[in-house]
Amino acid sequence: MNATLVGKVDDDLWSAIGDPTRRRLLDLLLIDGKGTATSLGQQLPVTRQAVAKHLAVLDRVGLVRATPAGREKRYEIDDAQLARAVAQLASVGSVWDARLQRIKKIAEAIQRTQKN
């Protein structure tokens, strides 16, 4: 897989999470374990159709998995893909680790100067 393709996948993943309704859906699925467009729609101020569209976006980036349930689909979180999304945020954290190390070095150097 080349770098451009990885970048594209990540773009989609982040924009899927970037929407507040979809984040709310993820939260509900994490709490309830699973849900359908109907059951999730009842807990949100949006139509069942809108919920179904958001779930399709989440499905497309692999954050949820669907199984047939009668005339509907039942959705649940894909733990591995969610972990991947979280790991991307962790990489932002590692940038801050480097910055904090520099803060430490600078402050300690100043402190040594003041003691002398």
Add this chain to the structure above:
Amino acid sequence: MEFGTIEREIFIDASPDVVFDVVSEPEHVKQWWPDDARYSATPGSTGEITFGDRDAGGKVESLTVVESRPPQLFSFRWIHPADEVAQEGNSLLVTFELTASRGGTLLRFKETGFREMGWEAAVLEHRYQEHVSGWDFYLPRLAPYVARLEVRP
């Protein structure tokens, strides 16, 4: 599940007063983060930080100081559009909390707002990483700076 916050803690062998200056004053901040920092470290003050050369494709970002209580707390919002007031939803909130500890300072760092900013924030950090390539860029700059501080009488 919360994927909107980064939290870190680090012990620094320097007094809270010294650490506070390093995390808040523009002349120190530009030694550990952007290439240039122009703002006043007072609450409500808005300024900017620049990554790279401003006249050669560098990136300028807004920064608004939220709280400043020396030497305990310093917080600011950044990456909001320059013509918008910094608030939840259009920016990331960075908070430094300082506690005197074991003759030094316990520095607690927190950055929140990723839940709201999501992808944009990730792109931004990624861009900065590409731009400065981490330690390869910073280390050569840091060493002379520390050396200069140490030779000061």
